[in-house]
Amino acid sequence: MTTSDLALLKERFETLTERASSDHTALNCPADQLVELCTALRDDFGYDMLVDVTAVDWDAQSPRFTGIYHFLSTTKHEYLRVAADCADDINPSLPSLSAVFASANWHERETYDLMGIRYEGHPDLTRILMWDAYPYHPLRKDFPLAGIEVPLPAADVAETTGASVLPAPMMGGPFVSSADGPMSQTEPRAKDQSWNEKKVKPCGE
Amino acid sequence: MQNTTIAYDSKVEGEVIVTQADAVINWIRKHSVWPMPMGLACCAIELMASGGARFDISRFGMEVMRFSPRQADCMIVAGTVTYKMAEVVRRIYDQMAEPKWVVAMGACASTGGMYRSYATLQGVDNIIPVDVYISGCPPRPEALLDAMIKLQDKIGTERSVKNLIPKKADSVELAGAAKES
């Protein structure tokens, strides 16, 4: 984004702050200003495509969830990142952009499915990648990679085959090194030491 | 056909050979296996390639890829089976008519492959009985053809006739019922 555009934008929305980014201009925006900001970006600043809607779970920090939006301007060929923190850590929610950009519809459904962020004003906020009755939000940091046992979505198939959604056999893995500490600590070891086949880690929503 | 199952009686006139019913039935079945491609992911592309001109699954009589389970013999599960998809695979397997076989193509169908995660069924044999497993990610079309040949060998050793003759117990019951009425 050009400096003049950025200055104009900041003038209109005083609550915007710049966000550290390795490549494109990135802005922090409070959740209640999000729809207004995105409408302005689309109509006045030429960012006519919303290419990605996602979220990051910061786990131990507060605010825990941050919604990340990426915009692309087809005329100026520039990307822009907008980050909005969710106020509530237990039941995160953000306003929906599906009225402004139609692509937000499915992206927000996916973020709701995997992260559990509710989008206010979304026409049909249902799960899209997991089946409707799935009780957890898999991409959250406290959900184990292997999964948690739940019954299969189709009851008749579960009855005939006796199968259910079982946690994948991790064998103590995946073995990944942690980021910092002395070398004996950063050696690859099972990231989730508290869970293996013998000891189940309790997890819930 | 196995040579050990054919006998030629020179005293019988005409071109008549004596053989076991099993041998004939299995010979017919294994040389016209009609696969039902349950093409889910990347292995489906190798499945399509094996149907192409270079690898030519048609030389085994298997180019008739019927997408309707009612018309197919062998379900080739090619690709990752997720829990969401598992019920669909099972339902389609149930719709196939006997005799039916299942080939788990690729690592994902055999054991879940490299996707050890919350959403992937760790092997399609959790929901349907599998006859041949093919390893590879994706297996080369030659590997698929090798597996189909192994399946043919397996079909050749089956006891097919026992499925055709009704059990003696049933006929006794029927006779008893008929006597009463």
Add this chain to the structure above:
Amino acid sequence: MATTKEISIGDAGARASDAEGELSGETMMLNVGPSHPTTHGVLRLKMELDGDVVKKCEPVIGYLHRGTEKIAENMTYNQFVPYTDRLDYIAPLANNVAYALTVEKLANLEVPERCQAIRMLCCELARISSHLLGVGVYGMDAGAWTVFMYTFTEREKLYTLFEELTGARFTTSYTRIGGVARDIPDGWLGRVLEFCKGVLPVLDQVDKLLTRNRIFMDRTVGVGVISKEDALSYGLTGPNMRACGIDLDLRKDKPYLGYENYDFDVPIGTNGDCYDRYLMRAEEIRQSVGIIRQCIDKFPEGSYYAEDAKKIFAPQKSKVLTSMEELIQNFMITTEGPQIPAGEVYFEAENPKGALGFFITSKGGGVPYRLKVRGPSFCNLSILDKLIPGHYLTDITVILGSLDFVMGECDR
């Protein structure tokens, strides 16, 4: 004597409109997929039909959701490369390159020219492979089996090339962070040129079979029209978007891998219907052949990996086995992963299906903190519930084929 009797038959049109009230009754729910030959993978369409016309269509996806993004949080950057293969599993090399470029952007690492040229060649060959399949399967959907056979034979030749270069027919896992896995073999460039020479006549044959074919045109012209506003609003990218008339090709507008040094055209459509989308892909194959020829003409010498990226790219095996420093370097990179600095990055590459984007949040170290894959097919499919209603049931095959999506990158 025969008696004559007058009967009035009346106007056929009037009779039809009278009967229409009786004929149009309830709508029918029809479920297409997820296991269905037309749906190109595991896509389910829940449709409401009024006779032959679709009234409502709800696509259901997620049948191939394998948890790739969660797996990425537990893998080092190099370990994740095979998972990128399986996103768009028809052009895996392009995904590998897009992922490597994203991580290198985060690490602020520039790879040498030879490596860029190799990667660009891989991307373009992957584009040809994907579009050949797109056109072939599209022809097959519309009823033309021959086209499928021709294009698949050409793809087999491509597979041989890939196998020589990377070791695998597809799902190549060829790039590493900071370079590629190995240098190109001797004579490979010559074989690529031979392939290029051979693919153009096949494309001409496919052209003759499809482009001015009366039946094909009747089935595709004016079917599945997407307007410019819809394309922008729904986030369509790639040939689908360019068929609507929007001039955006990331290779020209945000060049990467040295695309700015090559001279090629980007086909732009006018109507945004299925026919235009088919024409886009056919023309893009020709343009890709042109780019490949230019690239091979001035193929740079040099190294195939960034030699000064000591903490990112594993050193040569010959040095690892003899020198202490390289041994330690190799050990650290293999166990802890390439050390990528903290930050957030988003990079989109022009993949054959559209713009494949990777959003990586890193807290430093060898494992990403959050990795989001923006699959172009996810956005391309979201338009279905607006696009399909109003069309006939038989048009659905054609529309789905023209969108050319892959469930691997849609569901991840």
